[in-house]
Amino acid sequence: MTDAALPPLSAERARRIARAFLPDWPLGNRYHYYYARAKLRSDPLYPGVCEALRGTSAPVLDLGCGLGLLAHALHEEGIAVRYFGVDHDARKIIDARRAASRSDLVDAGFETVDLARSLPPHRGSVAMLDVLQFFTPERQQALLDGMVAMLEPGARLVIRTGLDDGSRRARLLRGTPC
Numbered sequence: 395m396t397d398a399a400l401p402p403l404s405a406e407r408a409r410r411i412a413r414a415f416l417p418d419w420p421l422g423n424r425y426h427y428y429y430a431r432a433k434l435r436s437d438p439l440y441p442g443v444c445e446a447l448r449g450t451s452a453p454v455l456d457l458g459c460g461l462g463l464l465a466h467a468l469h470e471e472g473i474a475v476r477y478f479g480v481d482h483d484a485r486k487i488i489d490a491r492r493a494a495s496r497s498d499l500v501d502a503g504f505e506t507v508d509l510a511r512s513l514p515p516h517r518g519s520v521a522m523l524d525v526l527q528f529f530t531p532e533r534q535q536a537l538l539d540g541m542v543a544m545l546e547p548g549a550r551l552v553i554r555t556g557l558d559d560g561s562r563r564a565r566l567l568r569g570t571p572c
């Protein structure tokens with residue numbers, strides 16, 4: 395997949411989606427709100443993945459989904475596919491569930507899963523966005539084999555990952571909070 399030609403979401407759409415991540419009370423923690431807003435506004439990833447999945451009907455498994463921003467981007471784009479996101483960060487999964495419910499994403503589900511240990515069962519499309527670099531080369535190979543085995547006719551496999559070339563940049567990317 396190449397996302398070079400696609401712009402990120404407009405400020406208006408990014409803000410609309412991010413509002414679902416606001417805390418319940420005025421003095422609550424707004425970290426996920428600001429993160430979602432800035433990420434959606436600056437990263438062409440989500441429009442790129444939406445284009446890759448447009449026209450498909452297979453359910454999507456989002457591995458290392460974080461806050462589930464892909465589910466919101468798909469919804470904004472009117473791409474009506476069942477979505478299931480997993481991440482090992484239980485706090486993100488709680489916020490992802492809450493934001494999906496606030497935005498009426500009725501066909502979106504989330505679960506806490508450590509991908510270093512297991513992959514959930516799935517048939518359909520698979521997305522793994524900026525996650526593969528967190529695993530050992532052996533686990534990366536097992537994850538890739540597992541993802542390919544999930545595909546069915548008409549489904550898509552969408553991966554974005556940094557290259558681990560041993561550089562300082564690669565180490566920084568792995569350590570960047572998200």
Ligand SMILES: C[S@@+](CC[C@H](N)C(=O)[O-])C[C@H]1O[C@@H](n2cnc3c(N)ncnc32)[C@H](O)[C@@H]1O
Nearest residue numbers: 458459460481482483508509510523524528572
């Ligand atoms: C750079 S963020 C990308 C989030 C999301 N894919 C996106 O693009 O919006 C990387 C995500 O991978 C998750 N992650 C890292 N190691 C993981 C593991 N062992 N199992 C599941 N998720 C993991 C992190 O918690 C984080 O949410």
